[in-house]
Amino acid sequence: MIKIKQLTKQFGEHTVFSNLDLEIKKGEIVAIIGPSGTGKSTFLRCLNYLDSANSGSITINTTTIDCTRPKKSEILALRRQTGFVFQNYALFNHLTAQQNISEGLEVVKGQSKQQAKARALEILSDIGLSDKANAYPAALSGGQQQRIGIGRAMALDAELLLLDEPTSALDPLWVNEVLSLIKQLAQQQQTMLIVTHELQFAREVADRVIFMADGEFVEQGPPQEIFTQPKDPRLQAFLTQIE
């Protein structure tokens, strides 16, 4: 379904990660945990081509990109099949909630204004924000803004949803409403790769947890194993620090 092979990313002289492999099955929910600065965000960004990997390949369904020579058409195809949820929501402040969701449908999916608006209104209803369709981000709580961030990604009907610490910028008051929305998506068999520091959440929702450190996937497995029988000393240390 989703196959990442030998993915390598450098910023100038600095290699963030090299030769990372990952396969994700349809409907699978994979959580990535690990210390900051380890390359989690960069890895996710490379999967949506927000950052360009230097080498390796990314396959989603029938689209394969060879990252040493990516074609523009392949990048667009990849973007149509992946939704990205940002840590800081990254909504357009000059657009309403509905327009924030429609925008991607028009730009990425080439839908007409009317089509995109109709779909955005459906999504707003799914995420429980129908009454905020015409509100601008500044008038919404952090939790509401991030639910729109997630709605915007959902609207694309993406094969793979990439979520980069979706609750870490939130006031604790709003964390649960965002986590519940992600759980709702998980129940709908939405394939997800989610970077999170909410270990309890990862434990409840993920089918598989990957511990990333120093640019490597150090250890991975079902949540019970990762959290109760960690093998690598770096994972053991990470779990102790966080508790």
Ligand code: ADP
């Ligand atoms: P994490 O998400 O695990 O905290 P990041 O992927 O943000 O880690 O960062 C991994 C490494 O890549 C860090 O050393 C960071 O400084 C570096 N890095 C990230 N983005 C850039 C960039 N745009 N330019 C240069 N270095 C970057």
Ligand code: MG
């Ligand atoms: Mg990060």
